[in-house]
Amino acid sequence: MERILEKKVIVITGGARGIGFSLCKGCSKQGATIIMCDIDKQKLEDAVNSLRKERLDCHSICLDVTNEEMIQEAFKKINSKYGKIDGLVNNAGIISKVSFLDSASSDFDKIINVNLRSVYLCCKEASYYMVKQKKGSIVNISSIAARNGGGLMGTSIYAASKGGIISFTKGIARELAPFNVRVNAIAPASIDTPMTTIGRNPEQYAATIKKIPLGRRGKPEELVGPVSLLLSDYSSFIVGATIDVNGGIYMY
16 A cells, blocks of 8 residues: 655654644654654653654654744754655644633733744744745644634634634645645544543533534544645645544534
């Protein structure tokens, strides 16, 4: 069977756990050299070592996606070592459980800084190299919260950060397409990871499942296919799109 990411160098942020780890593993199995980035050094080392035990080509860079200097240095190092950067997946993010009325401006700043500003910073740095090589693919991880204002598993502030990702994706997709650099987004919903379940009561959890036509929450590995497609040459005419991966919940 063909491995659709063969010989591609792909950077994935927030890669040490949850969706990010599944993407690192899945893209590695598709033949890519993966640069796993995460702020948690210990979890990063453990995650990379676990993939290497499976003989997957995965490497690590400890990275704070809100630190512009660290991002610049990381991408410079990657490009210098591999001679190219074929793909970037902006997956790093945090969730907000603070309601609008209970929130402070510091809550807003924190969510926007981690979830949206980091995407800008990483896209800016990656595109610098991709435009030079006249080829590349960027995938930004948004959320169904961008479509419905947050719902049970998010808040208005979180929704704003993820909605910004979709708009930003379309905007830079238009600007970068002439350089053969494609930018797209994925909007998942109700994916079973610790970040989305910690602190949720059983009633909230059950309520989300009732709204999903498939009758279950998604698994992190179910994002591997859509992301791999957008990173691959098979999606060479897909630009500025947002693919919904949500078990059908957005139909309601």
